[in-house]
Amino acid sequence: MLNKEIKEIINKAIKDLYQDIEIPNFVVEWPKQKGRGDYASNVAMVSAGKLNQNPMEIAEKIRNKIDTIAEYKEIFSGVTIANPGFINFEISDKRLRQNLCKVLRKKDRFGSSEIGKEKVVVIDYSAPNIAKPMHIGHLRSTIIGQSLYNIYNFLGYKVIGDNHIGDWGTQFGKLIYAYKHWGNKKEIDKNPIEEMTKLYVRFHKEVEKNKDLEEFARHETKRLQEKNTENIKIWKYLIKESLKDYNKIYKTLGVKFDYVLGESFYDGMLSRVVNDALERKIATKSEGAIVIALDKYNLSAFLIKKTDGAYLYTTTDIATAKYREEKLRAKKILYVVANEQALHFQKLFASLELLGICRNTQIEHIKFGMVLGEEGKKFSTRKGETVKLDELIKKSTEIAKKVVEEKNPKLSNKEKKKIAKIVGLGAIKYNDLSQNRLTDIAFNWDKMLSFEGNSAPYLQYTYARINSLVEKYNRAYRLNRINILDKPDFGLLKEDMEKDILRQLIKFPEAIENAARENLPHLIALYIYELASLYNNFYSSTPIIKSEMQVAKARIYLSKSVAITIKNGLDLLGIDTLKKM
């Protein structure tokens, strides 16, 4: 990666100049403004104090040092300094052309690397609660998780995607009670989640009339946990049916998991977790329950066993971390879970530290903001305001269909349907993934289903456009019988806009690495949007096929490499591309 290369060059230059002086951390970054080179470093400014010299002088010295070394001439066409001490690097045409060849050679592997080789990353995402519909809130965890999965995978990590479904706990007592009294198997088979939700809602209504139901439900939960045959049978059935519905959505979204280890999977390990913690005096009794005190961390206690003897999701989470560390050999665990649970994870991580679990495993809560209703408040499930995921997908696809109909009426109906599906889904995913995950998303139909501007369809359109351009070019080739094996001459790419595109292309691997380091997929979205934007600008102002033959050839290859990069980027976001739209 070029930024790392430059960092090393600077380090070497400093070593030559100042011997063993330790230089503070400095950055090599992409300058925001045009005309400041392709990379810039603040090294002279951050080390001015330490060296007791004027930053401009230091910058000058480093620049001169770099200038004297022949091999660097290949990389840079210019190294300049600017007030108050920046060093700006301009990448040479040769290097840009080499990178272009690399894109064309590596194709769908362009941007990939081996930096994660041998390292296991467990990513915990989606995790719906059985018997509850997946709504727009689950979308974030599912989509962000899947994208991180793709990104780490592309960087050579061994990634394990785990869907930690909520298939255990007190809600099952209620559900089992409701099923026994009002359940209808036929209806559930037809519409699993919908019917289960009805049972759940009915239970809550009946409770208001008869408080005893709470006690009955608790009893059912207890019997389930004691492995009562009938309750286990109902429980298994409810899970199986729920998963049917979830899997439909996952299939549509193109989301996959390596494991679906729900909370119930860890049930047998819970007593050991608690006993172990008690023996080691990390956990204590408190008001009849068992807790891990976290005063040391300035946090309230972590409750791991209830007064009635039942375990909680807290206990499960400890067992899960232990399992992932010991059995899955995770070097890194990412919990893609909403920001609302930040406190829970703080306490969980503190508890794990006390227990000595995941000592050598990096654990991180990948939190994300909420999807807010149109009034800026949390979507309330009770008021029925929630937008269900399947409805959202349906609506988006319908709108996309209308747009295809309007833009491209000549296509066959089959093609239109395919395009509508991919465009509709892409728009939904991009709406989420193009935004920094920490900020709340204000839910807005118009924006979510916008097919213009900074959106997935814009990127898909750019890709499709290049594709048809290349096809047209290939046909022309056949007609003119030009030798297709002639090497393109990339030296002909001399226009500013062409260079801008080449400069952007060289940064793709860095964009992916940044996205992985910060666990922020939107950095990739940002990157490909910029690339597509540069390309569309170029496209609209410069003839490609219709230019002189050799120039046309070079421009076609440039276009191809843009298409490759856009596709690779969209793939990482889990968004499909189209040859035609």
Next chain:
RNA sequence: GUCCUCGUAGUUCAACGGAUAGAACAAGGGAUUCCUAAUCCCUAGAUGUAGGUUCGAUUCCUGCCGAGGACACCA
């Protein structure tokens, strides 16, 4: 009371402590005898507030104001 996230243009969002704070949508103007106009170009428009750290702060720290959320026996 403790903790988490956020406060940037009319709206929705960017900006790893860097240089002239970027886009998109909406508004106004323009581009199609030419490779897909789901496109491109131009115009106008913003860092809640008061301090601190720094050569440099939208970014880090503190106070205040504002929005949303979580706070043991649900997950």
